[in-house]
Amino acid sequence: MTSTPTAAIIIIGNEILSGRTQDININYIAKKLTNAGIKLIETRIIPDNHQIIIKTVNELRAAVDYVFTSGGIGPTHDDITSDAIADAFGVSNSIHPESYKLLEDYIGKENFNLARQKMAHLPQGSTPIPNPISIAPGYKMNNVYVMAGVPKIMQAMFDQILPTLQHGNPIISKSWYAFHASEGKIAHDLEQIQHKYLNLDIGSYPFYKNKNQNGITLVVKGQDKKAIEQAAQQIYDLFKQMGYEPHQGEPS
Amino acid sequence: MTSTPTAAIIIIGNEILSGRTQDININYIAKKLTNAGIKLIETRIIPDNHQIIIKTVNELRAAVDYVFTSGGIGPTHDDITSDAIADAFGVSNSIHPESYKLLEDYIGKENFNLARQKMAHLPQGSTPIPNPISIAPGYKMNNVYVMAGVPKIMQAMFDQILPTLQHGNPIISKSWYAFHASEGKIAHDLEQIQHKYLNLDIGSYPFYKNKNQNGITLVVKGQDKKAIEQAAQQIYDLFKQMGYEPHQGEPS
Numbered sequence: 001m002t003s004t005p006t007a008a009i010i011i012i013g014n015e016i017l018s019g020r021t022q023d024i025n026i027n028y029i030a031k032k033l034t035n036a037g038i039k040l041i042e043t044r045i046i047p048d049n050h051q052i053i054i055k056t057v058n059e060l061r062a063a064v065d066y067v068f069t070s071g072g073i074g075p076t077h078d079d080i081t082s083d084a085i086a087d088a089f090g091v092s093n094s095i096h097p098e099s100y101k102l103l104e105d106y107i108g109k110e111n112f113n114l115a116r117q118k119m120a121h122l123p124q125g126s127t128p129i130p131n132p133i134s135i136a137p138g139y140k141m142n143n144v145y146v147m148a149g150v151p152k153i154m155q156a157m158f159d160q161i162l163p164t165l166q167h168g169n170p171i172i173s174k175s176w177y178a179f180h181a182s183e184g185k186i187a188h189d190l191e192q193i194q195h196k197y198l199n200l201d202i203g204s205y206p207f208y209k210n211k212n213q214n215g216i217t218l219v220v221k222g223q224d225k226k227a228i229e230q231a232a233q234q235i236y237d238l239f240k241q242m243g244y245e246p247h248q249g250e251p252s
Numbered sequence: 253m254t255s256t257p258t259a260a261i262i263i264i265g266n267e268i269l270s271g272r273t274q275d276i277n278i279n280y281i282a283k284k285l286t287n288a289g290i291k292l293i294e295t296r297i298i299p300d301n302h303q304i305i306i307k308t309v310n311e312l313r314a315a316v317d318y319v320f321t322s323g324g325i326g327p328t329h330d331d332i333t334s335d336a337i338a339d340a341f342g343v344s345n346s347i348h349p350e351s352y353k354l355l356e357d358y359i360g361k362e363n364f365n366l367a368r369q370k371m372a373h374l375p376q377g378s379t380p381i382p383n384p385i386s387i388a389p390g391y392k393m394n395n396v397y398v399m400a401g402v403p404k405i406m407q408a409m410f411d412q413i414l415p416t417l418q419h420g421n422p423i424i425s426k427s428w429y430a431f432h433a434s435e436g437k438i439a440h441d442l443e444q445i446q447h448k449y450l451n452l453d454i455g456s457y458p459f460y461k462n463k464n465q466n467g468i469t470l471v472v473k474g475q476d477k478k479a480i481e482q483a484a485q486q487i488y489d490l491f492k493q494m495g496y497e498p499h500q501g502e503p504s
Contacts, residue, residue, distance in 0.1 A: 014453060014455060014473075015455055015457060015471070016278075016282070016295075017282060017292045017293070017294075017295065018282060018283075018286045018292070018423070018425075018473065019279055019280075019281075019282030019283030019284075019285070019286050019292075020425075020457075020471065021279075021457070022276070022279045023275075023278070023279070024274070026268075026275070026297070027268075027271055027273075027274045027275070028271075029271075030268070030269060030270060030271030031270075031271030032271075033271070034270045034271050040269045040270070040271075041269070041299070042269075042296065042297065042298055042299075042304075043268075043269065043296065043297040044294060044295065044296050044297075045278070045294065045295040045296075046294055047293070047294075052294075074435055074456070074458070075435050075436045075439045076435050076438075076439045076442060076443070076456040077439065077442065077443035077446050077454075077456075078446075078454070078455050078456060107436065111436070111437070113436065113437075113439075113440065114440065115435075115436050115439030115440050115443075116436035116439075118439075119436075133460070150458055150459075150460060152460050153460075171270070173270075173272075183326050183327050183328050183367075184327040184359065184363070184365065184367050184368035184371075185363070185365075186328075187327045187328045187329065187365075187367030187368075187370075188365065188366065188367050190328055190329065191328070191329035191367075194329050194330075201266060202329075202330065203266060203267055203330050204326070204328040204329075204330060205267060205272075205273070206326070206402055207402075208385070208402060208404050208405075219267070219272065221266075221270065
């Protein structure tokens with residue numbers, strides 16, 4: 001693992017691809033990874049399809065340090081993630097006695113039917129990730145972290161995973177924004193600043209709030225605090241020089 | 253092209269992967285594709301990286317009927333999508349005279365600097381997609397539709413693209429939800445309904461509004477209206493039979 005660990009997210013769910021559901025899990029995970037100095041390299045949203053899950057998981061777990069999946073570990077017929085993860089690793093998906101006991105106690109023996117028992121099946125060799133909301137666990141299988149799709153549960157699982165990951169130097173950022181500023185006007189000079197600080201990532205993001213509140217936000221991001229301060233100062237100066245009034249942060 | 257055209261979305265932007273920005277473009281496109289009977293197969297979010305853009309575009313344009321990209325076509329140094337698209341197709345990225353003229357007229361000759369001229373460079377052989385907001389065009393290159401990242405502009409571009417695509421039979425859906433309903437309790441019978449209607453896609457989605465408003469939504473989706481009505485009726489009956497009160501639609 002390098003000094004900046006890498007990650008990928010796989011969102012598994014037809015409901016995201018059909019537009020029924022606006023995903024909010026990616027952004028939750030992305031923010032926390034950035035703060036932990038872990039670089040999110042790619043995110044994919046894929047359907048509840050056995051072969052596609054296997055292919056995607058195998059491709060990404062070979063490419064990055066950590067893979068996070070979300071969705072498809074419930075009790076219904078459309079929850080097929082765990083069978084696919086097991087097949088991706090070439091292991092069985094079978095009853096995990098400890099998780100079985102926890103779920104049985106929580107649900108009650110008389111109601112612990114086959115569908116619910118499915119949630120106590122984990123790929124052989126995986127380690128459960130506790131679910132404080134509805135008990136049915138996620139799990140870690142090598143470098144793949146399998147989580148629920150419901151945001152509240154996913155968040156509770158991810159918050160337990162995060163401290164166990166190798167963190168990099170935090171990725172910090174500083175930004176200035178200015179109303180009425182135009183990307184085309186500052187682009188040339190901004191590129192010069194980027195060229196001076198090749199270890200930083202300088203981004204330009206227009207915003208269109210309404211007719212009188214258009215503008216751009218310039219974001220400096222990286223791991224070298226001193227360089228970030230310097231580049232941010234030059235961005236401030238650039239805005240000033242172009243006749244714009246810089247404000248720190250992001251427009252609300 | 254089959255009777256149900258397929259699509260993929262590529263969101264290009266470090267700001268989504270860093271968590272700075274919550275993406276809303278995927279959901280906008282996904283909903284409209286579903287209504288048009290076009291099946292969204294996969295979505296990827298990738299960084300502003302030349303090689304990664306090329307690889308992703310080439311992989312997906314071979315796999316689906318339509319690819320939609322969003323992000324990276326502005327005037328600043330971090331806008332590198334068009335160079336990458338041109339390289340993905342093995343063509344040059346050069347001045348498109350008509351777009352050049354439009355932008356020059358809009359911006360004014362004296363302010364039409366090199367950075368702004370970049371937005372009039374299109375991959376050879378592409379067709380511009382007009383931008384009613386800020387003039388700098390998107391474009392269609394074979395089956396790849398390259399759009400801006402700013403949601404307002406992306407939406408204006410996509411709305412012009414949509415009528416030009418081959419539509420499939422609309423994918424329609426009907427859903428019932430019930431408070432206090434448990435996935436584990438209905439999973440077995442729900443699976444039987446799914447088995448009876450193999451041409452439909454039946455999904456179960458728990459919601460956790462607050463302690464007293466938990467429940468599940470069951471969604472029947474497909475292109476066979478009569479089968480959807482039948483399956484939805486059976487889902488209604490299933491909720492009733494389990495002692496839950498079904499409500500049509502989605503919980504607000």
